[in-house]
Amino acid sequence: MDFSYSDEQQMLRDSVDRYGAEKWAASDRLKILAAGPEAARRRWGEMADLGWLMLPIAEADGGLGGGPAEVMAVMEGIGRHLITVPYVSCCVLVPALLAGSEAGAELLARVATGEALAAAGLIEADGGYDLHRVATRAERGPEGWRLWGAKAHVEDGADADWFLVSARTAGATDERDGIGLFLLPRAADGLTVDAFRAIDGHRHARLTLENVAGLPVGDAESALPVIEAAVDRAIAAQLAEAVGSMEAASVATLDYIRTREQFGVAIGSFQVLQHRMVDMIVAGEEARSMAYHATLNLQRDAAERARAVAAGKVRVSESGIYVGQQAVQLHGGVGISEELIVSHHLRRQMMLNLAFGPAEHHRARFAAIPA
Amino acid sequence: MDFSYSDEQQMLRDSVDRYGAEKWAASDRLKILAAGPEAARRRWGEMADLGWLMLPIAEADGGLGGGPAEVMAVMEGIGRHLITVPYVSCCVLVPALLAGSEAGAELLARVATGEALAAAGLIEADGGYDLHRVATRAERGPEGWRLWGAKAHVEDGADADWFLVSARTAGATDERDGIGLFLLPRAADGLTVDAFRAIDGHRHARLTLENVAGLPVGDAESALPVIEAAVDRAIAAQLAEAVGSMEAASVATLDYIRTREQFGVAIGSFQVLQHRMVDMIVAGEEARSMAYHATLNLQRDAAERARAVAAGKVRVSESGIYVGQQAVQLHGGVGISEELIVSHHLRRQMMLNLAFGPAEHHRARFAAIPA
Amino acid sequence: MNLDFDAADLAFQSEVREFFAGGIPDGWRSKVRSGLRLEPEDLIYYQRRLNDRGWGAPTWPKEYGGTGWTPTQQYIFWSEAARADAPAQFHQGLELIGPIIFTYGTPEQKACYLPRILTLEDWWCQGYSEPGAGSDLAALRTRADRDGEHYVINGQKMWTSYAHVASHVFVLARTSQEAKRQQGISLILVDMNTPGLRVQKIPTMDEKYHTNELFFDDVRVPVGNLLGEEGRGWGYGKVLLDRERMVSAATAIFLTQTVRGIRDAATWRRIGNMPLIETPGFAAKLAQYEIEVIALQTMVLRLMDDAARGADSGPRGSMVKLRWSQLTQAGTALWVEALGPEAAHFAALGDTGASADMPYAMQGALYARVTSIYGGSSEIQHNIIARRALGL
């Protein structure tokens, strides 16, 4: 039992913090988000050069084989500095979905270098965030597999060059068997990509598939276990991001209430604000504990993993939104301005809750898994 | 639209307050609760003499025909002084169940004078507090109706001389039709009464019926509407009691934090305690509003009435338990002692929540009724 | 005690309901339900329609062009407006400066300003807060120095909502540097076109343009623009305080609109084969929300009843503000939850549109965060209640 980062992990963590402080200064945030696709590719290239993009990719797939703790070390920094990039979707989720597959080998090599962006479409409009509720159909024809259907939300999918999409190859809409995973290029005939910006600057997509050719990844009839495990990895990574963001929001708030004066004294001298600040710190400690719990259970069996990740998601979401809201509240008016960083943290916490299903979804998921 | 008591109602309210202050002083509470049945009968007789027992009984049934607002005026005082008597069960619920019935006329006359105590058994173990989930059976034989079954909880039933019991005369366990209401004396053959004391000093019962003779009240196949309306009346009365109790608990707490010193100052000077006290007061104001809302909707149609009472029950329960808990918390150690009154208020609030179904039950009930 | 309206009130209710029937454009609906303000031109259109009917100022006395309605009538009017998804009227002129003008203004000021508030020809904004004076407003530093027949105003105001739309601003400024804190503060009316006055947008997290900084650089206004007596500006706030409860009360009545927004979204979205609204978890959350809205609205009814009887309602106005902001926040958050994956699609990149409710539900949820900060933060409301009601 050990809750401390190794020296190597700590170095990784420090390097993300340095990068974040340099390249994602709060004061530059609006400018960075407004910059065009070229600037985004350049920044992504910097992260590739630092080796972070290939870090979570398995060694067998040509990556660095970083484990959950290494990913956690990176994600905390991404959260602390609100680095708004598709790292979890492209570098954690996609490599976990493609791990060991022939179909994905070439794509992973290009993901590792930052040449290609990939995203996964796993969520459908009526699915309630359940990964097994798949109505999108895949049919095998003489020329290979063709797909019909829609994906309501593709996290970070707006700028993806490739999509991984779950589709039903057999069975009824809510059965666990009969689900396959397919790879398709953005330019595929019959694929419509609608792109959206979220309030936290992330750029997502909605897909419509009308007789689209897809390359199967792994077993076309039983991809669900791989999908669920991969999404749990992605969620655990986001929990660490949420923890980093909470920490930064709390530090900013503590600084503010120590220095901001009203009625002739620092507002941090008011007991009510002190206790609120304590509740924020306690929420942060709880969230950190849950992020550890989820992350360190990733390699256990499916039920333990799912229970730990679902539990983590519930508590970190609740804590994160609470901390974000109180950070804004304690800042008063300036808290809601674009200029200060706290409202950006709140927005990110709100969206982290939604990604891969909100707390409500994971609470029900947790309840359904026997301890 | 008018939210003020009439002069007559105000006089009634004042008289209950005077009686409570005289006869139910906080300092005598333990002694009063420990006194035997004779003392209890004597106290009950005092309330009969004051006319309160016959107040809610319809004029046609020989009572004073007091309406919901009159009952509310009495109940606030009962709550404020924690007057621990079966008033709601015997004088509000039973008269509403028996209103206009031949079978109950004689009993009501004796309830009005305090000679007889009656209680209603409407809740079954698996019924989830739903009044239509009735498994107790009633069968009509040559000598009249006979009953088999069990009632898990009879509010204030421990000392009742008569019981009103719902029983199924037709249909399946959860159907709304086919429910009758039956009157039986405590001494009936085949009736077992198990009596219990609750943490607030109220005395309840559990009934087992094994071929018990019962007198039908009203229509033996469709008593449910009457039962639901009567229980809603009882709940509304208890909401007023809860409001009175909250008020008393808040006043006691405010007095305490104004005078109790720690660290050389009155603890009421600490901002955190001030804000907590404010939250208690706001909760009390909300609860009072909801008690009015429920009470003043009692005479509207069944859906409006049920929705208003269910809403009242939810919010008053939440507010009441919160106020009770915080009253104890702000008193610190002495808050949990039998000697001070605050923990008695907390206990009453906890039990008021449970009576006729807790907040959870009524939230679901509210959700099921279209607005 | 009773909840029923009398015959006259019932007749009035029919009249109001008829007025609103079909009169509210469909396009307003989502925005209104999420608690967001409509565009200024829409608010002006709405205000003029009301004023043409004689209903421009529901809380003003008749002699100034108001309706002279009883509190019960006001309640009925607002309830029917909420029912019809009509917006709340823009309140800075109607509820904030208007009453001060008709209470403390000169006959000339009344004649000049009041009619133009009713028609929204004049759009007022409020120059109170400053960078160093938010919750502690008495720390304000903007000064108005007398120079012959003018005041010369210098300083900076912050959180001036709708200054970019407004034609006039009412400013609290120091007319004496000797007097301390609350003393020496005066209330001055300023035309927004006066030279030296500059408006700068404050971008906010909801991405709507609604608030500003105001810079006063030797802004000269005639001394006739002083409202009431010099140095007494702080005291006029008390009039506001008494009316503030009506602003809170009116907005609280409009929460039923948010309930409808949530309900519609949750009816439309399906989880598997079931509408979200039928799932026990969501149904319970919505029920809880509706119940708390009923509680708040009954508190408002009691406030109205107090007002009708001329009774002092103590700090219940603060309580309404407190709970209203909590429920605005909870309601818009629940609405966002009901939208599911769509909630991540705030703005379309390209030519496809977002869903019908977006971005309003999300903007509403973000905007709602400020409701517990402005108009006296929730912490300040707690302080007020502790002092006024509890004597702590």
Added chain:
Amino acid sequence: MNLDFDAADLAFQSEVREFFAGGIPDGWRSKVRSGLRLEPEDLIYYQRRLNDRGWGAPTWPKEYGGTGWTPTQQYIFWSEAARADAPAQFHQGLELIGPIIFTYGTPEQKACYLPRILTLEDWWCQGYSEPGAGSDLAALRTRADRDGEHYVINGQKMWTSYAHVASHVFVLARTSQEAKRQQGISLILVDMNTPGLRVQKIPTMDEKYHTNELFFDDVRVPVGNLLGEEGRGWGYGKVLLDRERMVSAATAIFLTQTVRGIRDAATWRRIGNMPLIETPGFAAKLAQYEIEVIALQTMVLRLMDDAARGADSGPRGSMVKLRWSQLTQAGTALWVEALGPEAAHFAALGDTGASADMPYAMQGALYARVTSIYGGSSEIQHNIIARRALGL
């Protein structure tokens, strides 16, 4: 970073699990799960069984008869005890005065008292709080005046848990009237049989007898009973403070017992044809509770890990206390909710019994209210964290 136990720890876990297998009487279960203490004779029986095995003091060093376990071993031991529905050990001797004695006591004091704590031959209680000195303990007024070879103690203590059972009490008293506040306070060991010492029950709302007032009326104790130096008693509390986190941590581990209590009750009770635990509403509530328990227990694991590495865990002990009391309250309340109508049947009047879980669940829920008051109220814990962790 990893959560796995190493081979030695796994072996230890098996050993502990085997020890507990079948060793806990069924009759203890409901009481233990509701967070209530067993009867003194049961606790003595349990303590002696542990001590016979050499496990009497999981947190003490070996030289004083403790186990010398690592924090990980302690965690394993408590987890297995919780799993087996074993009770928490009575902590006032083991965790409160024991460590002060072995740290500051004389060799004679150590030899005399420590072994008898391990066997529960001596049952200690804590004489700290007074009627005027609760959260503000430094305001205590009990005095111990030197008279030759004795101290003469006069005063009154309050909230002395289990004084009616205890053989000894450790008392904070003023040995100097000049020194102010924290200074001049000494820690004195007193035999409960000393003349002049009177115990008076404080009846509490849970109807269990667990706490008392203590009256000292010229109670004479030998000066040899002074622990450590005169006037330094307050400082010894710091040792307690450092160990306090272990008390909180250990009790927090036992919350899994409450989870089982709730689960069993909700499995047994039916709503219509469905066990309560399968209804979505209750299932979600229980899930939320379990998740919060997991969060707290992971916080405890991190505390243990800090302790193992000798790292300063800052105010996380206070955080654990804070959250533990909240979860004790929430869990017992949920258990009562699960019982349904039975929860109104606290005590049978007559010869029929109440349900298996009653009255324990209800007593637990009532008793739980004091957990946010004793040992430094939740408000005080907030103050401590604000000061220590945030420098506010």
